[in-house]
Amino acid sequence: MADRVIIVQKANKTVYREGNVIVKEFVPGHPKAGVYNEAYIHACVEQTGLPVPKLISVQPGENGGTALTMAYVEGRTLEEQMREAPEKTDEYLEKFIDIQMEVNSKRVITIRNTRYKMIDAVESLKEIDASTRYELLQRIHGMKRHTKLCHGDFVPSNVILRSDGTFCVLDWAHATHGNAGADAAITYMRFSLENPELADKYLKMYCKKADMAIQYIQRWMPVVAAAQLAKGNKDEEKLLREWISVAEYQ
Ligand SMILES: Nc1ncnc2c1ncn2[C@@H]1O[C@H](COP(=O)(O)OP(=O)(O)OP(=O)(O)O)[C@@H](O)[C@H]1O
Numbered sequence: 435m436a437d438r439v440i441i442v443q444k445a446n447k448t449v450y451r452e453g454n455v456i457v458k459e460f461v462p463g464h465p466k467a468g469v470y471n472e473a474y475i476h477a478c479v480e481q482t483g484l485p486v487p488k489l490i491s492v493q494p495g496e497n498g499g500t501a502l503t504m505a506y507v508e509g510r511t512l513e514e515q516m517r518e519a520p521e522k523t524d525e526y527l528e529k530f531i532d533i534q535m536e537v538n539s540k541r542v543i544t545i546r547n548t549r550y551k552m553i554d555a556v557e558s559l560k561e562i563d564a565s566t567r568y569e570l571l572q573r574i575h576g577m578k579r580h581t582k583l584c585h586g587d588f589v590p591s592n593v594i595l596r597s598d599g600t601f602c603v604l605d606w607a608h609a610t611h612g613n614a615g616a617d618a619a620i621t622y623m624r625f626s627l628e629n630p631e632l633a634d635k636y637l638k639m640y641c642k643k644a645d646m647a648i649q650y651i652q653r654w655m656p657v658v659a660a661a662q663l664a665k666g667n668k669d670e671e672k673l674l675r676e677w678i679s680v681a682e683y684q
């Protein structure tokens with residue numbers, strides 16, 4: 435049997451490689467429906483022809499939880515490559531955005547709608563007052579309806595890029611269909627939280643490539659910040675609350 439190499443270990447799961455497969459094993463008690471949902475989304479996206487790891491199975495894990503198994507994909511993530519060659523940041527960002535636009539060009543209406551996911555997140559967020567929630571919901575209702583595939587967590591660690599230009603997009607747990615402006619706003623937020631020096635560069639480059647007005651993405655920012663606040667990460671709270679407060683006076 436192949437050796438097991440742990441890639442990521444988090445409170446709710448472990449991701450490991452064993453030979454030519456990757457296993458995402460969730461801890462016992464982690465909702466089984468969430469794992470099946472991730473597998474379902476992954477399978478729907480696989481059908482679009484977008485390069486994603488081949489999904490293999492969902493089955494009971496060795497630890498009593500649920501495990502999702504997929505094919506191991508050769509190559510390195512854009513996060514690793516950006517860290518190792520900071521002088522190539524612009525080149526990598528360009529490719530990263532081209533891939534995001536290719537994702538957004540796909541249509542997958544069999545998965546959840548972005549607006550409903552955002553509405554649920556805002557309605558369940560009791561950490562902000564009712565009037566702010568109302569403003570956020572109005573904002574969501576005013577957004578254009580689309581059916582574009584939105585990854586929902588499009589960050590460099592979820593993209594494998596090879597030297598011949600071929601790529602593979604990982605981690606489909608958060609994907610929805612809807613307005614691509616929301617997908618770009620999420621990526622911008624994730625950069626602002628984890629890699630702030632890249633955030634504005636990303637946003638400018640995205641708007642130029644997608645020929646999208648920056649305001650179109652900015653309108654989503656209080657909304658995506660509210661959805662992220664619902665996840666309860668204490669060290670993100672200050673920035674997210676600042677972003678949300680914009681919704682109160684616009
Ligand atoms: N099929 C695959 N082939 C090669 N490497 C993979 C594959 N799936 C995952 N990885 C590696 O494992 C890492 C973590 O996987 P993944 O992104 O699915 O989990 P995660 O980021 O912890 O998930 P989440 O965002 O849902 O918490 C990736 O960044 C990548 O390095």
Ligand SMILES: [Mg+2]
Nearest residue numbers: 591592604605
């Ligand atoms: Mg990931």
